[in-house]
Amino acid sequence: VRGADPDRGFRGSHPRHGLDPVIHSPVRLSIVACLAAADKAEFAFVRDTVEVSDSVLSKQVSTLEEAGYVKVNKGYVGKRPRTWLSLSPAGRRALEAHLAALQVIASTAETRGPAGLGAATQSAMAGGHDA
Amino acid sequence: VTDEPTTLGPEGADAALGEVERAQAAVRTGSRWTARYLGACGIASLIFVTLTGLFPGRGGTVTAFWVGVVGAAVYYARRQWVSWQGFRRLNDLAFAAWGLLWTGTAVLGFALFPGRPIFWVPAAFVVAAPLFTAAWRSARR
Numbered sequence: 001v002r003g004a005d006p007d008r009g010f011r012g013s014h015p016r017h018g019l020d021p022v023i024h025s026p027v028r029l030s031i032v033a034c035l036a037a038a039d040k041a042e043f044a045f046v047r048d049t050v051e052v053s054d055s056v057l058s059k060q061v062s063t064l065e066e067a068g069y070v071k072v073n074k075g076y077v078g079k080r081p082r083t084w085l086s087l088s089p090a091g092r093r094a095l096e097a098h099l100a101a102l103q104v105i106a107s108t109a110e111t112r113g114p115a116g117l118g119a120a121t122q123s124a125m126a127g128g129h130d131a
Numbered sequence: 132v133t134d135e136p137t138t139l140g141p142e143g144a145d146a147a148l149g150e151v152e153r154a155q156a157a158v159r160t161g162s163r164w165t166a167r168y169l170g171a172c173g174i175a176s177l178i179f180v181t182l183t184g185l186f187p188g189r190g191g192t193v194t195a196f197w198v199g200v201v202g203a204a205v206y207y208a209r210r211q212w213v214s215w216q217g218f219r220r221l222n223d224l225a226f227a228a229w230g231l232l233w234t235g236t237a238v239l240g241f242a243l244f245p246g247r248p249i250f251w252v253p254a255a256f257v258v259a260a261p262l263f264t265a266a267w268r269s270a271r272r
Binding site: 016019024026029030031033034036037038039040041042044045049050077099102103105106107108 | 139140141143144145147148150151153154155157158159161162209210212213214215216217218219
């Protein structure tokens, strides 16, 4: 599985060509978005945030790990095993490119006039990029 | 195992962006412990520096208190599920600044102002300032 190259720009004129096929999946987008706002997150936290089962999250994380977007670290806190997930630099670049494409697509509706569509767009683009 | 992004419309894109924001808000909520942790370390630092300066003969007891506080803080931090992006760097910077300020305060204070509150009380606030500043930054996120 290979993700889109976030540095290559759009392949065609439509902004959908800028969407990353790996994180286009809603579950994987939620995972990557969650990890983008965090230094690291424990497996259970991501599972609860994305609202999926352990097995679904494990499968999706494997896909993201194969694409080079997510790093997985296993360890212990006391005697309890923990799995930590974090976003790789490639994953962060891919998310930024994907969000930019989503914003362009969403903005086509804003220019047509429905109220409120811009709020989520602006907020998502602002999140998880500072500090 | 990919989904070709061929059928996403404006409403779908905005819904996806809304989900991104929801996931990131969950991380911010889950990371609130970082402000409490840094604030508690700041308060413990105030106590440590003040007692160390005012009661130099009790250095062993006060140092044991500080080591216990740091150990408990590290244990508490390791048990948390998530921390916001940049927290680790901020935490490292805050404690590095704390170490430098404490070293300078200890050298100056023990040489020139042993047991004198006029030096040690303000110095305790100066030494704790990086931790309180980091706690404030964490709370603002």
